[in-house]
Amino acid sequence: xxxxxxxxxxxxxxxxxxxxxxxxxxxxxxxxxxxxxxxxxxxxxxxxxxxxxxxxxxxxxxxxxxxxxxxxxxxxxxxxxxxxxxxxxxxxxxxxxxxxxxxxxxxxxxxxxxxxxxxxxxxxxxxxxxxxxxxxxxxxxxxxxxxxxxxxxxxxxxxxxxxxxxxxxxxxxxxxxxxxxxxxxxxxxxxxxxxxxxxxxxxxxxxxxxxxxxxxxxxxxxxxxxxxxxxxxxxxxxxxxxxxxxxxxxxxxxxxxxxxxxxxxxxxxxxxxxxxxxxxxxxxxxxxxxxxxxxxxxxxxxxxxxxxxxxxxxxxxxxxxxxxxxxxxxxxxxxxxxxxxxxxxxxxxxxxxxxxxxxxxxxxxxxxxxxxxxxxxxxxxxxxxxxxxxxxxxxxxxxxxxxxxxxxxxxxxxxxxxxxxxxxxxxxxxxxxxxxxxxxxxxxxxxxxxxxxxxxxxxxxxxxxxxxxxxxxxxxxxxxxxxxxxxxxxxxxxxxxxxxxxxxxxxxxxxxxxxxxxxxxxxxxxxxxxxxxxxxxxxxxxxxxxxxxxxxxxxxxxxxxxxxxxxxxxxxxxxxxxxxxxxxxxxxxxxxxxxxxxxxxxxxxxxxxxxxxxxxxxxxxxxxxxxxxxxxxxxxxxxxxxxxxxxxxxxxxxxxxxxxxxxxxxxxxxxxxxxxxxxxxxxxxxxxxxxxxxxxxxxxxxxxxxxxxxxxxxxxxxxxxxxxxxxxxxxxxxxxxxxxxxxxxxxxxxxxxxxxxxxxxxxxxxxxxxxx
Numbered sequence: 120x121x122x123x124x125x126x127x128x129x130x131x132x133x134x135x136x137x138x139x140x141x142x143x144x145x146x147x148x149x150x151x152x153x154x155x156x157x158x159x160x161x162x163x164x165x166x167x168x169x170x171x172x173x174x175x176x177x178x179x180x181x182x183x184x185x186x187x188x189x190x191x192x193x194x195x196x197x198x199x200x201x202x203x204x205x206x207x208x209x210x211x212x213x214x215x216x217x218x219x220x221x222x223x224x225x226x227x228x229x230x231x232x233x234x235x236x237x238x239x240x241x242x243x244x245x246x247x248x249x250x251x252x253x254x255x256x257x258x259x260x261x262x263x264x265x266x267x268x269x270x271x272x273x274x275x276x277x278x279x280x281x282x283x284x285x286x287x288x289x290x291x292x293x294x295x296x297x298x299x300x301x302x303x304x305x306x307x308x309x310x311x312x313x314x315x316x317x318x319x320x321x322x323x324x325x326x327x328x329x330x331x332x333x334x335x336x337x338x339x340x341x342x343x344x345x346x347x348x349x350x351x352x353x354x355x356x357x358x359x360x361x362x363x364x365x366x367x368x369x370x371x372x373x374x375x376x377x378x379x380x381x382x383x384x385x386x387x388x389x390x391x392x393x394x395x396x397x398x399x400x401x402x403x404x405x406x407x408x409x410x411x412x413x414x415x416x417x418x419x420x421x422x423x424x425x426x427x428x429x430x431x432x433x434x435x436x437x438x439x440x441x442x443x444x445x446x447x448x449x450x451x452x453x454x455x456x457x458x459x460x461x462x463x464x465x466x467x468x469x470x471x472x473x474x475x476x477x478x479x480x481x482x483x484x485x486x487x488x489x490x491x492x493x494x495x496x497x498x499x500x501x502x503x504x505x506x507x508x509x510x511x512x513x514x515x516x517x518x519x520x521x522x523x524x525x526x527x528x529x530x531x532x533x534x535x536x537x538x539x540x541x542x543x544x545x546x547x548x549x550x551x552x553x554x555x556x557x558x559x560x561x562x563x564x565x566x567x568x569x570x571x572x573x574x575x576x577x578x579x580x581x582x583x584x585x586x587x588x589x590x591x592x593x594x595x596x597x598x599x600x601x602x603x604x605x606x607x608x609x610x611x612x613x614x615x616x617x618x619x620x621x622x623x624x625x626x627x628x629x630x631x632x633x634x635x636x637x638x639x640x641x642x643x644x645x646x647x648x649x650x651x652x653x654x655x656x657x658x659x660x661x662x663x664x665x666x667x668x669x670x671x672x673x674x675x676x677x678x679x680x681x682x683x684x685x686x687x688x689x690x691x692x693x694x695x696x697x698x699x700x701x702x703x704x705x706x707x708x709x710x711x712x713x714x715x716x717x718x719x720x721x722x723x724x725x726x727x728x729x730x731x732x733x734x735x736x737x738x739x740x741x742x743x744x745x746x747x748x749x750x751x752x753x754x755x756x757x758x759x760x761x762x763x764x765x766x767x768x769x770x771x772x773x774x775x776x777x778x779x780x781x782x783x784x785x786x787x788x789x790x791x792x793x794x795x796x797x798x799x800x801x802x803x804x805x806x807x808x809x810x811x812x813x814x815x816x817x818x819x820x821x822x823x824x825x826x827x828x829x830x831x832x833x834x835x836x837x838x839x840x841x842x843x844x845x846x847x848x849x850x851x852x853x854x855x856x857x858x859x860x861x862x863x864x865x866x867x868x869x870x871x872x873x874x875x876x877x878x879x880x881x882x883x884x885x886x887x888x889x890x891x
Contacts, residue, residue, distance in 0.1 A: 163460035185418030213559030222561035228670035242296025251488035260293035269709035276649035281729035294356035309364030357772035359457030399425035501679020515686025523602035555615020570677030613649035693747035731823035745877035751803025818868030
């Protein structure tokens, strides 16, 4: 790939003129109405439009502005027209902060399964809990970021892969799963370019007086090929709402940005729902309205702590002619169209009994909506996402008779299941979840020690645990030498509001490993982590016989892990990001941390996100993107390209309007042009599942050496059994964004198709050509 000197192409982000748009009088333009180009929203749009036509201005504003209530976000509704108040509630790993619900594995842990069925099931079960708690609009799922541009970003664990294609797959499946339950959902964390917590500049969180939000500065090609990709998949899945972010985009506040919101999202992607501000993401009443934002949160709520926006001020701005009433009408139609499409206008949701901003205790409004099957799905994600990084043959455990456990992460938090601040020196226990608005209360946490004790009882083994992180030397010296295996449990904390100071494990975690390898020759390390951590000081020690990244797995942490340790489940998790030897191997300067008045994050790497950067710069990682070990082995053979399998797009619930070179009036950017198939054989001695991955080398100088364009999990192959992995290649998967002609196009030349087990283990290749 050839990178030009950074220009950021800010001119490409200037407001553009569209014939069907209204002019605010200052050159800013906004979409006058939903385009209704999808397959299923026309009736809902008509119903919403008829309702809004009968509303007063004050009633319209009542549906655009947050007010105080029992939920994290509340809209007043229009009772005389049968529109009940709306409840909006976090979050991406379960209904938050609410009791009587499940704590699901986080996005990163689910991504590590590379299992499309589990991604969908997780969302479906989560959506049902939102619905059963009376939530109209779930502030989930994470769809477009953070993508992990900065490895220290505090919220990477909430997201999925450090790859736009794979995150797009998860976005589509998550939106569909959640909305199949009847709850409206919100594409977040967040639109667009939200890749750091530092200086995100929510109200009251500024570093210096008057400091602006950090500006994510990226060019047009990067916007389309990286940061917009997964939002396009959310629109295709019929997303109801999109949340605009705290950061600026090319020096315009994201929630005020007419180009990104109106042109890219509402026009190019033909998004027909509403844009909701992040809580405190709106900084100006007029700029947000003309920038195409539709719902102000928290609006007038929280006593003005996050700003006091819209409400009566919006009424006044319409009456004095500053903002056309048509703009407000458009906001409300966009809010009510998905409400009607999902049937929330006809089927009243359960009453909200929790108080998300009040006592947050069992004594007020407790309703248990959990189902037995949900816990099974959570456990399955935990086991199938556990990623085996090293194994010299000790795993799976063969019923050892003496087991030593070391580290507080193996057991309960001393302050209770949901107690304490994990960022301070507390005996936090098993780290099942990160912090902030992505956290969900756990009804219980099955700790690794719980599950290990249960298994030890069943097998007649002895088990003893040292559940401290410090002062363990004397106890370890007595216990570990007599043990058949020593299981060391480590963790690393990450949270909203701040980025990780480094990728280093804290000194206590590293000292636990040092102690273990000093007294035991069979040390298995288990890590509950939010992403990459530095393991270089001990990973090659011969006494470290196995390492598992267990991520943040939710309430069934111990059960899912022990399933893998004992071989009830053959590990099939693979890395959703590249694990480097050193933090210096990643793109430099991805976090802007100097306290200046207008911090600028320049995305100079362009489309070279994660594994693309390592490929382009020929950097050898510790573990490559897509890497993960198994208890068995697999062989790939017989790659076949089948153009006869081409077919029209069958999955778009709402069609985008993305321009492309070969458009003939009836075809789609998402039509399948051909399939690629490969045979995968289990050549080992135990049954297992394999994540097969497909990468494409696109014949264009501006592209990385290869890009991920498919993955399929071939499941439960018995020893000696083979199966076929089949990948569909769509027109968009083979296209690049043409910044001159402002459209997608397939370059002429030879495309090399690679299939294999990871981004650096691709034994099969084939070619496909496009000629003029």
